[in-house]
Amino acid sequence: MNTDFLDDRDVKIFGEDKEECDCTSEDSEYVKLINEQKGSRNIRRAMRLGASLVMEIDRSMPDLNSGVFSLPDDQDSMLLNRSMLMVFSMIIGMEQYIPGKALAGTALNVFYDTLKKENPKLYDDMSATGAFTFYYLAYRRDGDPKQRVAHAFAMLCGDEKSEDLVQVGEAIYHRYRHIVRDFVDEIGFESED
Numbered sequence: 001m002n003t004d005f006l007d008d009r010d011v012k013i014f015g016e017d018k019e020e021c022d023c024t025s026e027d028s029e030y031v032k033l034i035n036e037q038k039g040s041r042n043i044r045r046a047m048r049l050g051a052s053l054v055m056e057i058d059r060s061m062p063d064l065n066s067g068v069f070s071l072p073d074d075q076d077s078m079l080l081n082r083s084m085l086m087v088f089s090m091i092i093g094m095e096q097y098i099p100g101k102a103l104a105g106t107a108l109n110v111f112y113d114t115l116k117k118e119n120p121k122l123y124d125d126m127s128a129t130g131a132f133t134f135y136y137l138a139y140r141r142d143g144d145p146k147q148r149v150a151h152a153f154a155m156l157c158g159d160e161k162s163e164d165l166v167q168v169g170e171a172i173y174h175r176y177r178h179i180v181r182d183f184v185d186e187i188g189f190e191s192e193d
Helices: 028-040 042-065 076-097 101-118 120-129 131-140 145-156 163-187
Strands: none
Touching (some): 042 076, 042 101, 042 163, 076 101, 076 120, 076 131, 076 145, 076 163, 101 120, 131 145, 145 163
């Protein structure tokens, strides 16, 4: 795992030298949480994490065409489907494993901004395919999220009854959520106490 993200000296935080925001909107609670985290280095760590995960996507792309993620009759369209599930799994991982809503939101914002800059095609594909809608619907239903998301993956690949596709979907979902967990463990967010 690349631990370059642990060096946060080059990260600048908007408003770091500004006065605290005195918002009156519904976002004020979120802004309050961000302001509370400013002095702890956690915001910088969350920002570094979001950017590092985009680099992990680039490193992982070749893996999506091999091993447990491939099938004998693969088509080029399958790489797009696997890529969408990989990104979705990382997003869910950030929501699950980063401690606190403010830090998760910060990491997600940097993740999206970095992805848009570094891989605009993948970023555009996220909204063009509509896959995330199906994945979120599956994820939020009752039952085992890994199974539901894997079945949504199989359906998006064109064969919702294919056990091979379901297994590939489960493997992608499991692996990339846990990559996020490993990055979160490595970065070591400070306790909010």
